[in-house]
Amino acid sequence: MYNFRTDLTVERSEIYKNKNNANFIDGIETEEIDKNHIKITRVFITNENGEKAIEKPIGDYITIDIDRVKGIGDERIEEISAIVAEELKTIIKKHIDDKQEILVVGLGNIYVTPDALGPKVIPELDVTRHILKYMPNLISIDARSVAAIAPGVLGITGIETAEVIKGIVDNIHPKLLIVIDALAAKNIQRISSSVQISDTGIVPGGGVENKRKEISERTLGIPVIAMGIPTVVESAVLVNDCLDLFITKLQNDAQSNEYLNKMKEQDNYEEIKEALMPSEYNMIVTPKEIDELIENMKDIVARGINMAIQ
């Protein structure tokens, strides 16, 4: 899992605009669409100014916010998958042709429920590479070659995920990589109810994570589309979000004061994190229903990919 807190570009963009009291940033284009109770936000970072503004590389960033994943049935999963597929298809087409080989990589640890999404998607994918290679008569002549792998995590394999992927890419030469990854959300509402797609790969952030190697076109030589799904949240983020709600309630009840009002206006995440750290209270948490959320998200992501690439 990469990049705690600020994974989601939409949020960064919002933060920037709030900070700078701006409705528009040069080098950043934004679209918002509602389809079938699903909000799609597309952020296009088109030049270096945009890049600097939100500290994310030039590229497309799509966030699909699903109202509710818990307790949904097969029909709703199909609807959501179709929307994911459409966004994914558009971004793939910007980089490769219809028949060029794709490798899908499911990051994460199958033995840790909130981190198991990537590995769980892999066996659900319609892989075709081996059929095209060994039994070509069993498949349509127009089928795209698709391969898929779950390389495991550093703690179990002792090998950087980026190294495993590099080895495979160098050996089987796909033209594009899709990487599925469980993320940490900044906003508790996004936990397991949002899919972020971008074509800039995975660039690990600072802190402990900075030993992780980048998975991107720069390191692999082919375009990398990342599909990130928030499945966990830091306590500090949760507290920060809830504090705002709590102060709002105090304000409504005329119980707030200047200090609290100010607190609400600013982002207190860093201070809260600092306060929780010494007591080991800044845990990473996940909803109690995570098994079901992962199961439904696995179906959405797997079907979305299957529809998008064939």
Added chain:
Amino acid sequence: MYNFRTDLTVERSEIYKNKNNANFIDGIETEEIDKNHIKITRVFITNENGEKAIEKPIGDYITIDIDRVKGIGDERIEEISAIVAEELKTIIKKHIDDKQEILVVGLGNIYVTPDALGPKVIPELDVTRHILKYMPNLISIDARSVAAIAPGVLGITGIETAEVIKGIVDNIHPKLLIVIDALAAKNIQRISSSVQISDTGIVPGGGVENKRKEISERTLGIPVIAMGIPTVVESAVLVNDCLDLFITKLQNDAQSNEYLNKMKEQDNYEEIKEALMPSEYNMIVTPKEIDELIENMKDIVARGINMAIQ
């Protein structure tokens, strides 16, 4: 899962003492022991006054606080299990003889990781009832008859757990029941690092849960020992705990004010809960490492029971 927030008697007792500025409550005796980096707190409610003071029925309440369950090895699990076994043995002896039949019930849902503890303990237990009944020559003449069952949850079976247990108790006539249950903690530090044992059974609280039927001597006619393990926590509890830490930090940095100081002194749980409810932010969460925590806790509880009852 029963009784959100105030499951743990020690906490209630502390809250009462804080509220009443008292070191001692008539009808409540308390012992605290440290063994091998494990804190054992025993609360004995001995009369009606104690009962009223902390709103829990007369009986023994033992809380075993384990410093750390994450990442521990087999040897440490064995040490902790021995301590759990000792406490359990003492409380069992108050109610039945060494050879009287015990039925162990693992509450919870095997398909929901933080709720799977009870069902996961059951197959690890040394059940003997069938051996004593059908192959008595294979077992020591002094062995106690032990049976064990995981009855599932209302949402899957459509049957109240209490009804299933009543049916079995009426049919096989054990002399004592041990019920294993995953709880919600009031304090995030207790999540999956604490075991509470009591001999007053499980008495569901108010709210949504009040449809749940009681599992106790009153309803079943035999003593019921409950083993509760906190595996989840409400957002409001988490925020309440973290808020205190945050205000402490603000105080240290001379950034607090009167309002915040007052907030810290009182319990803001109810207000926070009220503030989070409308936005569906008052989720029940569990640590990211819940799979491992449940695995280790399963070993501790199962071995503890096995050592205690034979």
Added chain:
Amino acid sequence: MYNFRTDLTVERSEIYKNKNNANFIDGIETEEIDKNHIKITRVFITNENGEKAIEKPIGDYITIDIDRVKGIGDERIEEISAIVAEELKTIIKKHIDDKQEILVVGLGNIYVTPDALGPKVIPELDVTRHILKYMPNLISIDARSVAAIAPGVLGITGIETAEVIKGIVDNIHPKLLIVIDALAAKNIQRISSSVQISDTGIVPGGGVENKRKEISERTLGIPVIAMGIPTVVESAVLVNDCLDLFITKLQNDAQSNEYLNKMKEQDNYEEIKEALMPSEYNMIVTPKEIDELIENMKDIVARGINMAIQ
């Protein structure tokens, strides 16, 4: 798992007819239908003569032979489920009204793949008992009350399955019981590709199994419909089946002799079993693909029941 070898009534009936050189048995009526590449065989034992002839109690015995369960998709599963549902519905209607309460019991051990079918069906069922009881406004007024439970196995619980069921039946008073059980097949072709439905309950056979208690109207006071799915086979059965094929091949190649010809005509199961026993070669085996077969059969049985009872 009950009644090795001769679980399947159709086979007994065939054996009897072969032995007695008869096309017709008084007290036994037989129907064979083909629907959608599925063979349905209905055997009705209508009097004591039939009962004696094939050593099975008076009642209906339906066998649904599915050509292939391995590698099938969702659409085929739906087709098969509909056929299972139809047969099940007919047999249920013979015993209770449309609105009378049903309890479904999934026998078997969730931790042993070929024995996990029963427990895996239970969470897929549309249980309604608790909704009708506690939230009746959420459900159609015509809904039938359905409860479901997986009571575990003797080796884990120490309690006879029949005892657990009796306890629950006496407490919640359903009007009919459906019992799902994994069986041992006599014929390797039937492994995980056949469903047997009967309304005579489960009557354990001789040998080791004779300690098991009966699950039937006689013991429970309500009609018991058993759904049996063969998931394992004895080596001796496999060898017996294969020996016949092998001798056929020798005959075709003019390599057989009188002794082998005679062997083929008779049932050598008992002799083969006797030969294998001392070397512990008479293992119970299951196909390598058992995980997938159980998964598909679980869907077929669960959907079949859901369609049949509401």
Added chain:
Amino acid sequence: MYNFRTDLTVERSEIYKNKNNANFIDGIETEEIDKNHIKITRVFITNENGEKAIEKPIGDYITIDIDRVKGIGDERIEEISAIVAEELKTIIKKHIDDKQEILVVGLGNIYVTPDALGPKVIPELDVTRHILKYMPNLISIDARSVAAIAPGVLGITGIETAEVIKGIVDNIHPKLLIVIDALAAKNIQRISSSVQISDTGIVPGGGVENKRKEISERTLGIPVIAMGIPTVVESAVLVNDCLDLFITKLQNDAQSNEYLNKMKEQDNYEEIKEALMPSEYNMIVTPKEIDELIENMKDIVARGINMAIQ
């Protein structure tokens, strides 16, 4: 899973000796040792004559026959692991120094119980490569660098296992490869109760499997130690084994004849296979208890490797 039927070298050697009425083969040395109810057979193929005789390349072949894996406890697992470790250590020392890097590869499909052994061993291994690389102060200076991966199967990834391994080997440069693989046994007694170790890698056989690529020093440039554990058996093998037992019994009962006597003396596997093929009766089967067998074998193999390599 590779090389049906003749995986186990010991068997080939026996077959050759039986066929040629020989006690000794030039180029083949054999040792048999009994330790703690475990039979260790070491076959050393030392020259081309030996190579031709049993159609296996020059190298060491060790077979560890464990009397019983079902129902064993932790102590027995530890004893067996120590024996596996000793054999493994000896064969590793022939190829690399104590500190040279090892990569362990767990072949197989985690979703197919009898094929899940390899992937299940991987998370149990003490991998050190990442610690030596990123946190060297946390580990003994003498620790060997160990990495481990479960690359998945062709049907799920679309990529030949050999290709994935080649990519990783070329990227991280281990000095020796250990490959864990589930095999098909010729002899039903060996199912999940035997471990074969050899230093000649995995060389796929004929038939359908011939599309599989070799995993060996020839293809990877480093020594490859294969650890094979039989977990399944063909029906034809089972029938062949049982047929012999059955004829023995007929002989004892004076019921055999010349034809059967001759059948017993020769290997009828090919004829039986041919007879079963058209009816799809030549299934691959596995014992009913496969879940437990895999669990115990996973512990034996993982602990054996951990003890052998550090």
